[in-house]
Every structure is written in C-alpha cells, then in structure tokens.
Amino acid sequence: MLKGFSVPMTPNGLASMVPTPPWHYVGTNMAVEFIADADKIAKYLPDGLEPSGGRCTAFFCDWQTASGEIPEAYLNPQMSQYKEAAIMMECTYKGNKAAFCPFIYVDNDGAAMRGQVYGYPKQLANIYITRTFGIKSKAAPEVAKGGKFAGYAAMDCGRIMDMQIELEEPTDQIAYPHFANVIGLRQFPNLRKADGYKPEILDLVVGAGGSGSAADMWIGKGKLNIYAQSQPELEDFMPLEVGRAFYQLDEHTLTDMKVLEDLR
Amino acid sequence: MLKGFSVPMTPNGLASMVPTPPWHYVGTNMAVEFIADADKIAKYLPDGLEPSGGRCTAFFCDWQTASGEIPEAYLNPQMSQYKEAAIMMECTYKGNKAAFCPFIYVDNDGAAMRGQVYGYPKQLANIYITRTFGIKSKAAPEVAKGGKFAGYAAMDCGRIMDMQIELEEPTDQIAYPHFANVIGLRQFPNLRKADGYKPEILDLVVGAGGSGSAADMWIGKGKLNIYAQSQPELEDFMPLEVGRAFYQLDEHTLTDMKVLEDLR
C-alpha cells in the first residue's frame, strides 16, 4: 500500500514532495497595486469568474514552511524555503468580489506542486528579494519610514518582473486584489489523444479552514515593471498605472480546499 | 476560453509549461543494471503490479525535446533541454513483464510536469552527465571501446546516485528492466480534508502510439552508487550487485497514453 500526499508515493510516505496538510507558512510580503488593460486581462479569467476591471496587484514573497506531518521542516531549509512572484487580478464570482492569479512563480519544486494542487499555475523562476535584519546596518533597509525593498524574478533567461517599494507609514490595510480572497483554477493535464488532450481536472477551487495573522504592516509607494521577454502572453498585464505599495510579515495555515465548479 | 495543455492556461495557450503532444525526444542514455533487495522493493509497487524479483536498472539521460505544437522548441534550449536520473524495477502486470519507476529526477520543471502527467514521480535535482563530441580530444570520451562516461545526481544538498560506465563492444541489446515497457502511476494530490487528502487521481497508465529508434548502442561494465542522504526511503534500492552497462543514442515520439486501472 503506497503512501504519500504527492509523488513519489512510497511504503512509508516519507518521500512525498509535498507533506500532508495542515501547511504552515511564514514570510515577508511586498505588494504593488497596478492597473492593467481591463479588456486584455478579462480574457484570462476561467469560466465562472467575471471581469470587474483592470485592478491588479504584483507580489514578491519570501516564505518558510512547515506542516503538521513535518513540524520542524524548517530544519530542512532546502525543502521548506521558497521565494514567490505573483500577479493577482480582480474579478467577481457569483457577484462577489474575488481575485484570480494568472501567473505565479516560485523557486522550489515542492512549492510549485503544492500551488498547482490548490489552483495556482506555479512555474519555476529565479527570484531575489531584499531582506531586513534585526540589527542596524548600512547593508539592509529597516522596516521604518524610508525603508526600501526590491524584488526581481526571471524565468528561462528572461526577466519576468521587478518591483521596488519605499515604506511611508504603518497601516492596517492590505493590497487589493489580494491572495486573501483568491479563487484558483486547479488543472491537471491529460495525455490521452482520444480526449483531445483536454485537462483531466479543471476546477474552480477556494481555500477553506485557513487562519493567519500579519505584523509590521506598512504602506508606501512603489515601482513595478513587467516584461514580455520569456513568458508568452504576460505582456497583457503591463502596468498602465502604478498605485500603492505594501509590506508585511505574514503567517498563515492552510488545511482544506473546496471545489466550487467543475469546468470540464 | 482559456487554452493550454498545462498551466498557466491563457487566451492563446502559449504560456503552457508543457506543449500539446506529440512530444519528440532525442538524447543519450546511460544505464547500469543492478540487483536490489527483492523484499524491500516489492513494497514500492502500486496495486495491480506484481513483484517479480530484485532486478533494477539505473539510468542517466541527457535530453532535448520538441513538440508538434512547437517544432523548433530546441531554439529555446532553456525549456527544451533536461537531464534525467531514474531507477526502474522489474514487475509484472496481469502476468506480463513490465517495469515500474519508483524514483526519477530531472532538472527542468516542464519536464517534471510532463513526467507526472504520464506516471513518473519526477522531482527536481542537479544532474551532470559526461558528453562525447564529434572531434577527437583529451577532454571527452569517444563512443568506442574503452570510452568512459559518468553521471551524478543530487537533490536538496544530498547525493542521490552516481554511475560510471566503460564501453566494451557494440550491442543490439538494451538494459532490463527498461523505460520501454514501463507502467506508470499517475497521481494528482487532493487538498480536501473531507477526502482524507487521498489523491484526486491515482491510475496505472501506459504510453500508446509512440515510436522511436536508437543508434550507437554499446554494452560494457559499470559502477553504481545509490545514497540515503536526502531522499527518504531511496535506501531500499541500494545495489546488492551491479551488472551490465549500456550506452545509446535514442530518439522517440510520445503521442498518447492509456489508463489501465483507476486505483482509488
């Protein structure tokens, strides 16, 4: 009897790339709100989600994870750490505000698979994010007025996006749209020719049973560039206008998911 | 209407990590046959496959790919090239000889997803493989008697396996067990707690409609080490005895897959 939340499945289930939930996350998040061309991006929504304009947010996140099954997974940092770059777009689902993620990148294959399982189209990329440290130094920004942070992401020798933010004041707000109310598109491909290679799984999904908190929340101003260099179609999300920037520490736990609709 | 064989699905389907089949492959393959502990490895077979002893083969492959959809994909070498390290074990399916792949590693995320789609539990690793070149040099082995080639694979800071082969004479044989008659275990995880996190998809699958050819086929002797350093449970495949070694050029096309059994 093979065991494992994901492949590889093995007699004891210890080789699984992704551990069984709950999944615990902690990390820093940078976000810059922007406006993209509403008509161009509307076409990126799956059936069931309705366009509601051109508002988007770009994120850079620097994560460490653990799970119920491997509580001290942070002692395997090569498995439990990853960096992330993502774009979220506003939309509605049955009349309610929601967010959808058309493009997202991580630098760890377990994190990529975990994302695919709950509806994020994660690909691998090289990602770099400025850090702060708890000691004053010319080599790091402080989480304080004037503190500056940057993020860079590239895939297959091509820049995908870069961001720079400058903190202005503490806030209790978060960027909009946001991961917080995302609806995912879970997909698993199908190699059967007789099916026309149509996906084996194609569902709208939403997280359930999660919890979390934030700290060190700041608002400020930002710069954002999105590139058409190596990611086909990403150019449709070029920022027409760049808005507010946000920084925060975030911790949350993810334990469950619901399928909203089967789109096949 | 979103398009794409895999995620990310986009309006024009150009961003998909994996192109629509047919998938064309060309590359060099090194193989070393070995005997593992038959009792230990029997437990790695999914339901439906029966153990038939301790014969295994370790492979290192150096691939370049294209597809019907992207015929000159080799002009994006960052997407179309990958290296692979794999272990195949003998088994039977309904009384017929077959092979099963408990562990396999690649260095490209598109290749990893493609493998997962047809039943290979591909994880990312760093992989290095000796090359030959079509000009005589002290810096490369020749595909000739005495030619030596090596492969190394590591994941998460730990060595997984290494191999060295020395060519002895041309052959028309291939290693046994082999990719050629593999039955895959296709799996897609399930984050729904109510299902006990049991896989959404768990199938025995087999390739269909493929074709291919080989060249420069040599047989010889080999060395093989498998490590228990960073891959849990891999230690069950430690070689008790090492057998014949093989080298070849291989090209093949994969177009279709059949589901043999739904194991859920």
Place this chain on the structure above:
Amino acid sequence: MLKGFSVPMTPNGLASMVPTPPWHYVGTNMAVEFIADADKIAKYLPDGLEPSGGRCTAFFCDWQTASGEIPEAYLNPQMSQYKEAAIMMECTYKGNKAAFCPFIYVDNDGAAMRGQVYGYPKQLANIYITRTFGIKSKAAPEVAKGGKFAGYAAMDCGRIMDMQIELEEPTDQIAYPHFANVIGLRQFPNLRKADGYKPEILDLVVGAGGSGSAADMWIGKGKLNIYAQSQPELEDFMPLEVGRAFYQLDEHTLTDMKVLEDLR
C-alpha cells in the same frame, strides 16, 4: 582609462563584480565548535602560521551586503545576498592566537571573488540556512530557548557539511576559533610555465580598519557533519568531538587589509 575594483573593468567602472570598499555586511551566523585531528589539520597551515591543536569552528552565515560605492546595493538582492559555509581552525602567528580558514563556500560569484581578494579560498556551493521571522509561526524557530536552526551545503552534487543547533541561553561569547581574528592566505594563480605555475600572489593577509557589532547572541548545543563526498581532502577535518553552538546577528564593515608576509 578603464575603471573597476575588479573585472570587468569598463570606462565608468560600473560593471565591476566587486564594488570598491568600504564593504558593509549584515546577517545571521550559526557556529558549532569541534575538535579535528590536530596532526592532520596542521598540514593545512601556510608558512608563517603555527599549529596550536585541533580546535575548529564550522559556520553557516546568511549575508546581505552594500558598499560605500553602492550604498543601496540591497536593492539588487541578486548581487548583494549570499550564504556561506566555512571552517576555521586555530593557529598562532608570531606567538599570538589566530585563526585560519582552509575551506569556505558561498553561493554568489561576487562574494567568492571578494573573499579571494582578502585571503579566503571561496568556492561556489548550494547552501541553505533556517531563518527566523519576527512573527510567531509553526513554520519558523524563534531566537529563544529551544529554537533550532540548521544549515546544509553541497558542491558539485556532493554534501560538504550540515549543522543543527539548539539555543539554550543568551551569551556574550562567540565561538573559538572565529573569523574575528583570521589571517588569510591571498593567492592568485599563474599560468606561466616558465615559473612552474607557481602562484603570482601568495601572501598572508589580515583585515584592517574594520568595525562591527552583534545582537541576539545565544549559546547552545549543536550537531555537525562534514563529508568526504565531493571536496577532496576535506575529510581531514572530520569532527572527532562536537562542542558548543552559537547564534547571532552580526553587522560589520571592512575597509582595508594588510599584507603580513609574501610567501613566494
């Protein structure tokens, strides 16, 4: 007139891999003291340094840097961040206690060159280090009694070393031996056959004019493994006994260096 502290030298000096000093560093340091075979390691000291026993320290450091020339270099995190694994051994120089670094690894080529310039034999490796975050989470240790941190380093598909520490109580001590009183061996190779390929530069060097401070200093217990897998001769530093463990935040500035002796 070409400019640049290092190559590439260019008309404006902006392409240099390493900026002109002062160099500012900030980061976290983990250390585990150990005893190696005093006879074996004595042979790793260059002329001018005298052996004083088998005491060594292994370090994992997680750095971010800036410089006088590029004060906000942390906004290019891909250049300014690096992780480091190192071994320091005790010795004496003209009767005074000192430390020497026989093996050190980083994951950034600018950091490697910078080290070579002041006497560290830096090679590239994959390095992973547990992080703490300023928010309570199951996904990260706290800098507090019982907090556990780990580090892993691998080069060329082979594990070099790994470490795990558990914090016990605040301290004002640091590990011994330590970077703080290191004497470096600055070397630049020589491709001229007529010189017998003897180094062009071979000096004992010592930092000068530096300054720094530490915070969050903790002492505890540790585990340490050193591997003979891919780094020739590293096996001479296998720990016979493992001692105290340390954790701290560190910031320092390096501005100058002295040549103590020309060893050619």
Place this chain on the structure above:
Amino acid sequence: MLKGFSVPMTPNGLASMVPTPPWHYVGTNMAVEFIADADKIAKYLPDGLEPSGGRCTAFFCDWQTASGEIPEAYLNPQMSQYKEAAIMMECTYKGNKAAFCPFIYVDNDGAAMRGQVYGYPKQLANIYITRTFGIKSKAAPEVAKGGKFAGYAAMDCGRIMDMQIELEEPTDQIAYPHFANVIGLRQFPNLRKADGYKPEILDLVVGAGGSGSAADMWIGKGKLNIYAQSQPELEDFMPLEVGRAFYQLDEHTLTDMKVLEDLR
C-alpha cells in the same frame, strides 16, 4: 607545504578549483559577427591596445575540459563542463591585429577563475545552447544546410544576450574578431586602502604554446540581441548591424601564457 594551482591550497593539492595546465578543451562554438559603435567601444580597450573600428563577434560555446593533472576530468562533469557567452572586439597591439574581450560569462566557478587567470573578465551567468545529436530527430537540428541553433545568457535575473544562427554551407573560415588572437587583461583586485584600491595585478597577457583543431565548420546567417538589463555598460556593445554566422566543433589545449605589459 601547501599545494594547488589555485585556492583552496591543501597538503596534496587535490582541492584546487583549477588544475595545473595543460588544459584540454572540446566543444561546440556558435558565433555571430556584428558592428558596434566604434567610438563607444574604443573606451573599453586597456592601455597598450589601439582601437581599429567597430567590428565585434558574439560567441556561445558549450565546453567540456580535462587537464594533464586530471586526464579523465570528464568523469566529473559537474566540474569539467561549462557554457560560455562572450563578446570579442577588434583592436591592434603594436600595429598587429588583435582581439579584446570586454565581457564574458560562464556557468561554472572553476571556469570563471581559470579565465580570470589568463585575462578574461569572466562572470557567472545562466547560459543555454541548442545541441545537435548524432541521430535524426525532430527534437534537434542537424549540422547541415538549414540547421538552426540558438543561445541565451542571463545574469542576476537579466538577459545579457541571445543569438540564433542558420547554417548555409561548409566553410574553412572563422569569425573575425576571434578568441584565436585575443590579448587578455589579467587583473587581481587590491583591498589595501593605502594603494587607493588600485589592482594588485594589471597586465596585458597572451596565450602561448597552445594547439588545436576544428571540424564541422559551417557559415550562415545569424540574429543577435544584446541587452542593457542587468550588466552595466554592456549597452555600448549594442549591434548596429549583424553579419555572418559560424558554427564549429573545436578542440584545443592551453599550456602557457606570456605577460606582454604590466599596466600598473
């Protein structure tokens, strides 16, 4: 007595990143000739070299190496393989035609150090190059009329350059300017403030005592892009006009170097 052509120097000299010469190389080379702005690039020549116009060549090379000291180094492919992207510009030295290399990138730290030793300003980058295989496949170009090959290089999340060539006919020519008559600028930085941080070593150097041969030499047409994304000052080499393209197999041995002038 410490041994080693380069650091780390050890009792047996086995840990050196770079082995003692002779150095043997084998690999494939792609080249595209181009014209850059002669005035802009003239400023990239060190003292002693004279500008002679705007002719440049961009190269992508896919190498495997061995040495007299480690004859079967190709059995450590992780050390002995590397890919390279380079720009060469025409110049003269004492009235004779020569070439100078202002920017060059490799994906292996030993190769980077080896280059720095003989006057190439090598930095690390991610580099990908199309391969051919000795078996007919839709997944690879042939070395024949119509065969297409591509190369991509990126550093620190930014594209540096990309190239595509199409073979037209066999040739006995090579690109101009070329590695074949390069004069290098050997530099080693100096951290001593009292010296104003002026380089410790700054020499014009030239290879000596080498030998080599080529095969599968083809000429054709090419495309070339150079980017100003992550390499400061590289924009001065933007192609104004793109010329002939070349492909070849190359093997050569390097054993010695002469210092032409000390530029300090």
